[in-house]
Amino acid sequence: MHPLEKFEYCPRCGSHHFVENGVRSKKCENCGFEYFMNPSAANVAIIKNSEGEILVTLRKQEPAKGTLDLPGGFTEIGETSEEGVKREVLEETGLNVTAVHYLFSLPNVYRYSGIELPTLDMFYECDIEDETVLAANDDAAECMWIKPEDIHTEQFGLRSVRWGLVKFLERQK
Missing domain, CATH: 3.90.79.10 (Nucleoside Triphosphate Pyrophosphohydrolase)
Incomplete structure (x- = not known):
């Protein structure tokens, strides 16, 4: 399981529209926040x-x-x-x-x-x-x-x- 799969909600606004945005990140379709999974x-x-x-x-x-x-x-x-x-x-x-x-x-x-x-x-x-x-x-x-x-x-x-x-x-x- 990829670690980002556990992140369902945007940590900034709480939106459930927190979607995969490539291999290393997820992006909120609501507020635009992007979270990168770095080591x-x-x-x-x-x-x-x-x-x-x-x-x-x-x-x-x-x-x-x-x-x-x-x-x-x-x-x-x-x-x-x-x-x-x-x-x-x-x-x-x-x-x-x-x-x-x-x-x-x-x-x-x-x-x-x-x-x-x-x-x-x-x-x-x-x-x-x-x-x-x-x-x-x-x-x-x-x-x-x-x-x-x-x-x-x-x-x-x-x-x-x-x-x-x-x-x-x-x-x-």
């Missing part, structure tokens, strides 16, 4: 410890509950992507990020409440303050350090995280 900003952290292992979490909630993941999540209104990745890492792992280094971005689709939401996932390599305070919180059921050579991307439940890990690991060779 939501999300971020992903790749964190290495002093041994060169990568921090991996186990997803506590759907989508992809019980599969492996990397810390990250959606950027909130009013924050930069870099601020968002720092906040998400802290919420999920208790780790304080001291530096954020942009790597690349990947388009993704995030299935939530029966709707496939387009996202743009930005990947960062993050430096942390103290790896000994690691603790699973929030969306993470468990946190673990895994050697890069022991990572099997098919065990990661979210498509963009799998692709991002493949891309990151290839760059490390």
